[in-house]
Amino acid sequence: MKILLFGCNGQVGWELQRSLAPLGDVIALDFDSQSLAADFTRPGGLAATVRAVRPDAIVNAAAHTAVDRAETEPELACTINAEAPGVLAREAAAANAWFVHYSTDYVFDGSGSEPWHEDDPTGPLSVYGRSKLEGEQQVRASGCRHLILRTSWVYAARGGNFARTMIKLASERDELRVVDDQVGAPTGADLLADVTAHALHSAMSKAELSGTYHAVAAGETSWHGYAQTVIEWARAGGLPVRVAPEQIIAVPSTAHPLPAKRPLNSRLDTDRLQRTFRLTMPDWRSGLVRMLAEAYGR
Helix, strand or coil: CEEEEECCCCHHHHHHHHHHHHHCEEEEECCCCCCCCCCCCCCHHHHHHHHHHCCCEEEECCCCCCCCHHHHCHHHHHHHHHHHHHHHHHHHHHHCCEEEEEEEHHHCCCCCCCCECCCCCCCCCCHHHHHHHHHHHHHHHHCCCEEEEEECCEECCCCCCHHHHHHHHHHHCCCEEEECCCEECCEEHHHHHHHHHHHHHHHCCCHHHCEEEECCCECCEEHHHHHHHHHHHHHHCCCCCCCCHHHEEEECHHHCCCCCCCCCECCECCHHHHHHHCCCCCEHHHHHHHHHHHHHCC
16 A cells, blocks of 8 residues: 655654555655645645655644634635645545545534534634634545544644643743633544554445544543643652642633634543444543653653
8 A cells, every 4th residue: 555645744744654654655744845746835736746656545644733823814724724734635536545644623602511422513713613613514525535633732742742741931930820611532643543544444345434523542631630630740750849739729721812713621432443443542641641752751
């Protein structure tokens, strides 16, 4: 099998290079690739890349993920998150290839406290959320066999992440103030990549598995609870943090106003994913602890 991977140097894309390798030949591209066009700001060139490679599956891990910056550059966000995936999906349909695309909890309005199901009404609150929803719609409209995986709060040991930021700040300050009214599931890029490989392998011979699935770690927490877990781990591991867990102050989202409005309820129900692909999603804490151990050599 030949797999064409876009966004290979991002958090998820980097892990996909590993997880997809056992399935076949992976052609991994990023926006600055020289041999084949992979710049999502110029969607027109992507069609030629697909036609040159003639893949059995296309996996799109490229996206405009700067949520706040998207508010001031909506056209660019739409180009990268909607138009480019639309081009790839239509090429996948023409080539009879599978298309894997990642979406987000931001397609929902964040109301209530129950986990969102795949078929629940959407209602994005931000430019980023609207651009990702339009990307989903273009993929479905293309008629290609597809897996749209909605996820949330993605992190990785490679590069910056919320946990690293909290540990850094906790080594410089005596108190942290962290939002506690946004709830979701921190999800490792490695877990998402492994789920992708498993689902794609299962789906290749079963066209009826085409559809939208929620893919997040099990359990839930707020950003405040997330920070407490990180700092407890750092203190137990002997890292030089000054802040104790009780010195992490819970505050509402209004205490940290940002250009893009965040959904308060980012819980995603994964029953469809687990039932369809015979998977069990691990608790978010297990992946977080593993990432921290890798990042800090513990």
